[in-house]
Amino acid sequence: MSTARTVLTIAGLTLREASRRKVLRALAGLTVVLLVLSAWGFSRLSAESEFGTLTSGEARLVASQLLNLVMFGLSLIAALGTAFLAGPTLSGEIESGISLSLLARPVRRWAVLAGKWLGLAAFGSGFVVLAGLAQCLVVQLTVGYWPPQPVVALALLAAQTVVLLTLGLLLSTVISPMASGVVAVGLFGATWIAGVVGGIGEALGNDGVARVGAISRVLLPTDGLWRGAMHAFQDPAALLQFGQEMAGFPFLSEAPLTAAYLGWAAFWVLMIWGLAAVSFRRKDL
C-alpha cells in the first residue's frame, strides 16, 4: 500500500474517531450556547434603550468590537477542543495498546502521524470555519454588520487551530494525554496574555514590554494569527474612531499580518510536526 493511501486512511479514521468522541458533542454544545447567547446579546444591542445614545454608524462599530470578543470565545473553544482531541489520539492509543497492533503493520510511523495530523486539521478547521461563519451570519442578521474580509479571517482562525493542534500532537508523543492537552491550552493562554502585555507596552511606548508580545508571537504563532484574524473581522473605521484612546485594547488589532510572518507560521508548523515525527519514531510502545 502506498504511503499516501496510508496517510489518507489514517486521516479518515481519525475524523471518524473524533466525530464519535464526547469532545465533539461538548464542542457542538458550547458552540450552540455561544451562538444563541451572542444572538440574544446582539439583538439587545440594537434594541436596548441603553444603547439609544449610539447612532447607527456607532452601533456598527460596537458590533464589530463585540464580534471580535465573541470570536475570541469561539477560538478558545476551538483551542480547547483540538488540544484535547490531539492529546488522546496518540498517547491514548499508545497507553491502550492500539498503537502496538497498528504500528506492527507495514506502515511507517510518520505516515500514521501525518494521517492523524491531517484528520485533526480537517476536523479543527472545519469546525472553526463553520462556527465562525454561523457567528458572522448571526451578527449580519441582528445588527447588519458584515466583516470586511471574512474569508481571510476564517482562514487565519483555522490556521491558529492547526498551529495549536500540531503543538498538541508533539506534546502527546512525549507526555500523557491529559497533560498534553493542559500544556497546549496553557501555552495558548500564556501567549495571548503575553500579546496583551505587549500591546500595553506598545501603547505606553515601552519597547521592552512591547517586545514580550513580539517574541511570544514568534515562539507560538497562535496569538499573531488571532490578531490577524481579528483585523480582518473588525470595521476599519473602528481604528480611526477608537485608535488613540483605546491603544493596547486586546480586542482591537491595528494592522494586518506580513507575508513573512505567515511564512514563519507555516514553517513553524512544519518544524514542530517534524519534531513530533522524530519523537514518535523512537517512542517505546
Next chain:
Amino acid sequence: MRHPSDGVLRRLLDEPAGVSDADRAHLADCTRCVGTLAAMRTDATALDSALAPQGSPDVDAAWRRLSAATPGPERAATPRRSRPAMRRPVVAAVAAAVVLTGAGTAAANDWLQIFRTEQVAPVALSTADLIALPDLSAYGDVVVTGDGDLHSVEDAAAAEAESGLDLPEVADLPRGISGEPTYQVGSEISATFTFSADRAAQAAAAAGKTLPPSPAGLDGATVRMVAGPGVAQAWESSAGVPALVVGRAVAPTAYSSGVPFETVRDHLLSLPGLPDDVAAQLRTFTADGGTLPLPVPSDRVSTSTAEVDGVPATVLELADGSMSAVVWVDEGVVTAVAGSLDTDEVLSVAQGLR
C-alpha cells in the same frame, strides 16, 4: 434497559469469550446494538483490508536471513553512529530550540515584522470643506480675498445674521443623537487665479513628468473662484466626534474671462502631479454648479442619487458603511447632511429640514 458500552460490543469481535452472558442476551433482542455491532464489524473489516500486508511472507526464510545478518556485539553500535544526526530526538529538539531562539531574537529586534504598517486615511468631511478653495499656487498666480474665517457662534440667530443664509432646522433627530448643536459660520472666500504655463511646467518637472500641451490662449487666462459664506450646525456623539452635521453654503462658483472655466479646470485636472485633495476640491467648482459640490475621494465612497424636496440630491456612503451624507444644490445654495448614520437616516433628516 441499559445498552452495553461500545467497548463491550467491540470485544464481541475481538475477544468474544470476554463478554458476559447478560450482554449477549441483551444483544439478542436489541436492534440498536445489533446495528452498532454491524457498523463496527464493517469498520474492522475495512481497517483490516486497508492495512493488510501484500503477499504472504515466508517466515522460515526470513528467520534464516535475519539469523545470518544479526551483527555481533561489537558491530551493534555502528548503525547508530551512521544514522543522520537530525533523526535523533535530542539533536532535533536542540535544532528546533535554536531556530525558535533565532526567530525570537529576530522578532525582538524587529527584523521579522509581524504586522504590516498600514495607514488608514480617514475620510473626513468637515464643515470647512463647504467653503474651501483649491491650492493652485503651483500653477499660476493666486490672489486670495477673504479668509473664510470659520468660527463658532452662540446660537442659530447669530449664525443666520452673520452668514445671511437660512439655517435649516432639523425636525426629528435620528436615534442616538440628542442635545443642543454647536453653530459655525464661515465668511465668503474668493481667489483670482492666473494660469502660468511656465509655473505648471516647473510643477510637472518637480513631479518628474512632462507637461501636456496647453490649449490655445490658456497661458495668462484668469479665473475667479468664489466659495461661501457658509453655516453649519453639528451634534456631537457620546464618543466626542460629530454624529450629525447639517451645513449650508453658497455653492462654489467660478467666473472666467476669455477662456471658458471648464477648459482651465479640465487642463489643470489633466496635469501630472496634481495632489488628489486639490483635484477633488477643484472638481467642485463649476460655472453652473453642475458637479458634486463637496470634495470626496471617489475610491472609498459609493454614490447614488435621491430627491430632496423635488431637487436631485447626491447620496454618499463610506465603503464600510460607518458614515453617510446627502448633498444637494437648490438655487445656488448647497446643503449637506452628514453623520455616522446610514443613508436612510440622513435622507430622512434631509427631507425633514425646515
